[in-house]
Amino acid sequence: xxxxxxxxxxxxxxxxxxxxxxxxxxxxxxxxxYMGGFPIPFNMQQTIISWMGINSHLLxxxxxxx
Numbered sequence: 001x002x003x004x005x006x007x008x009x010x011x012x013x014x015x016x017x018x019x020x021x022x023x024x025x026x027x028x029x030x031x032x033x034y035m036g037g038f039p040i041p042f043n044m045q046q047t048i049i050s051w052m053g054i055n056s057h058l059l060x061x062x063x064x065x066x
Contacts, residue, residue: 001052003028004063012058014051018044025062026052 008024026048027034033045040048052059 001028001049001056003030004061006052006059007062009058009060012055015047018048026059 004027006026006028008020008022008026010022011019013019024035028049033040033049039045
């Protein structure tokens, strides 16, 4: 996934029982994944970013340029 802001279209599950709710925003900046302004723990970064790439159809690119 490239840098940007992505919004989840529907409730979804990732590996290890991790669940995200519709409307959750994922922010990738410099290859680092953030949620709610905080970086996701290092050991979960690749799992979630990979899941986002495979399931890009569940995400809306909500990146804004000002």
